[in-house]
């Protein structure tokens with residue numbers, strides 16, 4: 001450790017929190033992803049703290065997703081989280097822009113009669129045919145999200161005739177169907193992965209996830225309603241804040 005950092009016993013800031021800040025500085029500026037951080041015993045000795053205080057600091061960073069534990073091995077620096085895009089971008093574009101290789105596993109595709117809820121989202125009548133495409137999205141081969149896209153079958157009748165393995169839906173819509181999405185909305189909620197989704201996403205059952213619902217249009221036509229499950233340990237939400245001006 002090259003940075004001089006000490007715990008100030010007279011500070012009103014709790015000691016575990018001071019240690020958390022010291023560790024955060026290390027994580028962000030000195031230690032590479034997947035390298036170990038000092039053990040709680042070492043941290044306690046180095047900073048003149050109790051083991052319990054050191055553990056509290058480490059546990060905070062584990063629950064924030066900045067560190068991860070490996071049973072019997074120690075505690076390691078986690079990958080920094082990715083900002084959920086708040087633009088109408090495709091997974092493929094987003095990952096490429098980050099220098100990562102996007103991937104998709106085709107988990108299933110079928111045409112179903114729209115439920116009342118799906119029909120409402122897509123501006124259809126209940127019972128109208130809807131194509132459903134389920135994909136596991138990966139970045140550099142690591143599972144990131146599950147996406148369940150619903151598209152009106154009348155808009156793109158032959159959409160399910162291809163495999164969606166490592167294909168970009170938005171590229172196919174643009175290139176083969178002339179559909180360019182120009183508007184969308186998105187709702188993001190917290191959730192818990194069920195055992196099926198947790199298995200696919202390589203998470204422990206009961207892990208936190210982000211549930212996203214997105215609707216997209218091309219002109220007046222509703223094109224996609226997608227329900228996605230994103231890994232909460234890999235994604236975060238960043239929003240810019242405007243000052244609200246009262247009239």
Ligand code: 16G
Nearest residue numbers: 090091092168169170171212226228
């Ligand atoms: C994004 C969209 C998803 C869309 C996909 C297309 C969210 C929550 N989801 O992941 O709706 O189907 O991009 O990506 O943002 P693709 O062109 O790489 O298939």
